[in-house]
Amino acid sequence: MISVKTFCVFIASCFVLHCSAQIRIDTIATQSGTYSIPIKIQLPKESIGKSPIYFFVHGGGWNGGTQNEVPPATLSGDADILADALGIIYVGLAYRCKGNNASFSDAINDLQSSVKWFLDNANRFNADTARIGFGGASAGSTLSAVMAQKYPNCKVYVGAEGMYNLVDHDEKKSPFPNAEARKNYGLETEEKSKMASAFYNLKDKPPVSLLLHGKEDRLCHYTQSIHFAEKIKEFGGKANVVLYDKINHTCLSAAYPDVFKKSVMEIANLFISEFNIKNINIETIQIALDRRLENQYPSTSITESKIIGSWKYNNEHLIFKPNGKGEIKFNDSVNDFNYTIQNDSSIKIVEKQKERLFYLRKNNSTMFELITDNTEKIYRVFDYLKQENYLK
Numbered sequence: 319m320i321s322v323k324t325f326c327v328f329i330a331s332c333f334v335l336h337c338s339a340q341i342r343i344d345t346i347a348t349q350s351g352t353y354s355i356p357i358k359i360q361l362p363k364e365s366i367g368k369s370p371i372y373f374f375v376h377g378g379g380w381n382g383g384t385q386n387e388v389p390p391a392t393l394s395g396d397a398d399i400l401a402d403a404l405g406i407i408y409v410g411l412a413y414r415c416k417g418n419n420a421s422f423s424d425a426i427n428d429l430q431s432s433v434k435w436f437l438d439n440a441n442r443f444n445a446d447t448a449r450i451g452f453g454g455a456s457a458g459s460t461l462s463a464v465m466a467q468k469y470p471n472c473k474v475y476v477g478a479e480g481m482y483n484l485v486d487h488d489e490k491k492s493p494f495p496n497a498e499a500r501k502n503y504g505l506e507t508e509e510k511s512k513m514a515s516a517f518y519n520l521k522d523k524p525p526v527s528l529l530l531h532g533k534e535d536r537l538c539h540y541t542q543s544i545h546f547a548e549k550i551k552e553f554g555g556k557a558n559v560v561l562y563d564k565i566n567h568t569c570l571s572a573a574y575p576d577v578f579k580k581s582v583m584e585i586a587n588l589f590i591s592e593f594n595i596k597n598i599n600i601e602t603i604q605i606a607l608d609r610r611l612e613n614q615y616p617s618t619s620i621t622e623s624k625i626i627g628s629w630k631y632n633n634e635h636l637i638f639k640p641n642g643k644g645e646i647k648f649n650d651s652v653n654d655f656n657y658t659i660q661n662d663s664s665i666k667i668v669e670k671q672k673e674r675l676f677y678l679r680k681n682n683s684t685m686f687e688l689i690t691d692n693t694e695k696i697y698r699v700f701d702y703l704k705q706e707n708y709l710k
Contacts, residue, residue, distance in 0.1 A: 341401070344391075347432035350414060355428050357436065358391040358410035360398075361443065365405035368446035370473075370593040373409045373433060375465070377456030377479075379494060380425070380503050383417030388428075394453060394478075395570040396582045399610065403603045404586065404595050407445050409436055413461065421504025422461070422514045429465055449473055449593050451525065455570060456538065457494065460484070463516030463546075466525050473592045475527040476585055478569045481538045482546040483517035491539035517549050524555035526592045530581050532565030560584055566697070573684060573699040575611040582607060613681035620663050620678050629685060629700040636667075636700060664688075676700075 347357035362369055374394045382389035391410035401408050413428040414420030440447045451474035454462030459480030466475040481487075481494065485508060489496055495505065505511050512518045527550055529543035540561055547557035562569060562577050572578050586603050589595060617624075622640065629636040635647040638657065646653045646669060655669040665676040665685070678685045687698040 347411075347435040348428070350424070350428050350431070352386075353388050353414060353418060355388060355414075355432055356391045356412045357432050358393055358412075359436075359443065360393055360401045360408040360410075362401050362405045362407065364402070365444065368444055369405050369407045370449035370451065370589070370595070371407045371409060371436070371440075371445050371447070372451045372453060372474075372589075373411055373436075373462070373465070375411050375413070375429065375452070375454035375458035375462040377454065377458040378415070379457050380415045380422075380499065381417065383415040383420070385418075388412050388414050388418055394455065394476075395572060395578065396585050399582055399603065399606055400586055400589065403606065404589055404593075404598060406589060406593070406595075407443060416499075416502050422510070423504055425461055426464065429461060430468070433465070433469075447471060451475065451589070451593070453477065455479060456567065457481070459538075460514060460516070464514065464519060466527075467516060467519055467521045472525045474588055475525045476530070476588070477527065477543065477546075478530045478581070479532060479535055479538050479567050480529060480542060480546070482515060482542055484511040484515045485518065487511075488539075492537065492542065494537040517546055520549060520553045520555070522553060524550050524553055526555065526588065527557040528584055528588050529557060529559045530562075530569035530584070531559065532562045532567060532569060532577075534564060534566045537567045558584070558588075564697070571699075572611060572614050573679075573686065574697065575614040578614075579604075579607050579611060614679055614684075616663065616677040617680045617682070618663050620659050620665065622659070624682055625665065625678060625685070628703040630703050631687075631698050631700045634700075635703075 341361050341363060343359040345357060346354045348355045376392040378389060389412060391412035393408050393410045397408040400406055411429050411432050413425040437447050448471050450469060450471050452462045452466040452472060453476035455478040459477040463475065463477055463480065463482050466472050481492065484505060500506055505514055529547055531540040531543040533540050543559050547559045550557040565574065565577055568574060569577060569581050590598055625638045626640060627638060633649050636644065638644045642656050642658060644655050644657055646655055653669055655667045657665055657667045660666055667674045675688045676685050683702045685700050689698065
């Protein structure tokens with residue numbers, strides 16, 4: 319009788335070998351107790367020879383998960399561009415989180431089992447096991463940086479808004495992970511925190527590393543990347559830190575198009591160099607990025623009809639109504655506001671004599687708030703939820 323795991327491998331290989339239109343595969347890599355650990359694979363449409371492999375570990379503060387399911391595997395934002403442009407296989411890895419009553423050590427075990435599954439089946443995906451890389455964002459950077467030290471064939475590491483040292487950790491600078499999060503994820507002692515810190519577990523000649531960080535990161539302080547890069551160099555490795563002014567906790571979101579473009583180009587150049595990818599015209603990647611990001615820039619033509627409806631950022635809802643009226647819902651509170659569309663295409667909201675400034679993006683599905691805090695500019699992105707019929 320064929321096992322579920324073998325069946326999933328068979329189905330995945332069918333997609334790879336017989337369906338040229340299918341470039342993403344979602345399947346189960348391994349089983350941890352009663353939990354199925356999913357894996358997400360994005361294959362390049364075309365490649366010459368075997369493809370390098372880039373394993374990505376998602377963030378989320380190690381939160382999520384239920385009694386029945388782990389959080390899903392995801393891919394980094396650069397996958398849609400670079401998988402095809404560079405002929406790289408992107409692999410999103412999942413792992414048990416706090417909602418699964420798991421620990422950091424459990425997560426590492428899940429990641430290692432999923433990587434083993436993929437490497438064991440590398441031929442089915444035309445993958446080159448001699449050229450692998452790891453990456454992660456936020457809480458995923460902590461896990462992925464540790465993983466990158468475990469594999470001799472790991473050539474590159476990419477960390478976005480990362481935490482690499484959980485021992486020398488000032489919670490005033492970096493609220494994540496706080497004492498409660500450590501306790502809930504099996505990191506309550508200094509010894510366990512040290513084992514979970516790539517800073518203290520570097521191999522000789524660590525993989526060439528690219529560390530992306532916003533200078534206004536309110537969760538993971540950007541000095542984490544600076545100190546990690548210094549440590550990598552002490553161990554004979556190479557590391558490049560790219561810092562972004564006025565950016566909080568996101569370096570790979572298309573909602574910040576200029577930051578996203580620079581990050582993706584930095585990753586592309588790293589992959590080309592360290593994966594030894596030949597005959598690439600870097601300008602074609604820049605053109606593809608410009609085309610993708612065109613609608614992410616601020617709109618220069620705003621009408622009331624484009625903003626009427628509900629917009630959401632975390633627990634805050636903005637509801638724009640006709641004739642310059644609206645309301646803000648935050649948790650259980652509701653407050654009215656007035657708004658005007660300015661000559662510079664900004665949207666000014668006045669709530670209880672407090673002014674807030676917003677810009678609509680060309681895609682008409684997101685708007686961002688510009689906040690000036692002690693002369694520093696911070697951006698919050700609101701997503702469009704639904705059109706409300708206020709004209710009845």
